[in-house]
Amino acid sequence: MKNWITFILFCTLAIVGFISWNIFFASTTRFTASEISLYIPTQTANKETVLRMLEEDSVITSKEAFNWMAGKLEYWENIKPGRYKIQKGFSVFKIIKLLRSGRQTPTRLVINRLRLPSDFAKVISRSIESDSTAVMVLLNNKKKMKELGFNETNWPAMIIPDTYELLWTWEPEKVLEKLKTERDKWWSLKDRKEKATAHGLTPYEVHIVASIVEEETNKKEDKPLVASVYLNRIKIGMPLQADPTVRFAMKDFKSNRVLYTHLKTQSPYNTYLNRGLPPGPICTATPQTLEAVLNAPKTDFIFFVANADLMGGSTFTQNLNEHNKAARLYQDSLNAWLKRKDVKEKAFRDSIAAGKETKSK
Numbered sequence: 001m002k003n004w005i006t007f008i009l010f011c012t013l014a015i016v017g018f019i020s021w022n023i024f025f026a027s028t029t030r031f032t033a034s035e036i037s038l039y040i041p042t043q044t045a046n047k048e049t050v051l052r053m054l055e056e057d058s059v060i061t062s063k064e065a066f067n068w069m070a071g072k073l074e075y076w077e078n079i080k081p082g083r084y085k086i087q088k089g090f091s092v093f094k095i096i097k098l099l100r101s102g103r104q105t106p107t108r109l110v111i112n113r114l115r116l117p118s119d120f121a122k123v124i125s126r127s128i129e130s131d132s133t134a135v136m137v138l139l140n141n142k143k144k145m146k147e148l149g150f151n152e153t154n155w156p157a158m159i160i161p162d163t164y165e166l167l168w169t170w171e172p173e174k175v176l177e178k179l180k181t182e183r184d185k186w187w188s189l190k191d192r193k194e195k196a197t198a199h200g201l202t203p204y205e206v207h208i209v210a211s212i213v214e215e216e217t218n219k220k221e222d223k224p225l226v227a228s229v230y231l232n233r234i235k236i237g238m239p240l241q242a243d244p245t246v247r248f249a250m251k252d253f254k255s256n257r258v259l260y261t262h263l264k265t266q267s268p269y270n271t272y273l274n275r276g277l278p279p280g281p282i283c284t285a286t287p288q289t290l291e292a293v294l295n296a297p298k299t300d301f302i303f304f305v306a307n308a309d310l311m312g313g314s315t316f317t318q319n320l321n322e323h324n325k326a327a328r329l330y331q332d333s334l335n336a337w338l339k340r341k342d343v344k345e346k347a348f349r350d351s352i353a354a355g356k357e358t359k360s361k
Helices: 002-023 047-056 065-071 094-100 117-126 130-137 142-148 172-187 194-198 203-215 220-235 243-250 262-266 288-293 319-361
Strands: 035-039 082-087 107-110 163-166 301-304 314-317
Touching: 035 047, 047 065, 065 094, 082 094, 082 301, 094 172, 107 117, 117 130, 130 172, 142 172, 163 172, 172 194, 194 203, 194 243, 194 288, 203 220, 203 243, 203 288, 220 301, 220 314, 301 319, 314 319
Parallel strands: none
Antiparallel strands: 035 082, 107 163, 301 314
């Protein structure tokens, strides 16, 4: 009799040990990657959705074991939506503990150059649960945007391009609040507001000037000099005559050439037709370009044009005669380059046509 009791007890302990091992220690993941992100949506954060997603993403080997343990740990009464990083080799217990804790893995919001609210909405929607339509609804809500310090004109000035950490379940409004907080923090450091005042600008106006410089050149060493040109034009009351503002007015961001007919585009952003700064930034300006404006050197430059070597740099001049000479050199170089390009393209097309003709024979 004692032998039977001992045997039954042994078998019971073995079964309990086996189950405990599989729940608390053994790997339950079936995916091959080192880790995956599990997204539990807010609107459907329920038992059925979680179990389905765990199976579809190959997170668990046994739905029954997970369901049983989740019930014992009261997870089904404490489901928290969000993005959770599940590592390969996690046990059932470890997964449930992570999901129940609500400790989400942050997402990364990378902001570079943005020009339109729709671009802004798309970028934000990649990092949070809400889609771009929901973000646009907020951006078009004038009352809510005013509370946040944003509107359809000034929103690029509320953003410092950088990489930010968010939680996937954040509402668009919270994302904007974070961006505004980080922008205010940026402006509170290194005497930046004092430097803006020294140029006769508000921080908002610095963003406008920097946005034009951002679109004018990618050459780091030229940015402070380009900024000095626009600051000099502002001081003497000269129209900015900035080609990027014309492209923005036309909503044409692909063409690099602004023709004479384009300069007649009717828009408050067209700085050929309107004196002073445009009503708002034409893109989000990077911290480096903002610094280029704040630390722009004192120069006598009023004009600049692309270098004749076509290497991306600019020639800066103090008067119209010097500018016209530099402009002619650039135009001659550009025309010669375009001519060579046309010749090469024609020769390429002719060689293809000759090859087809040979094949047909």
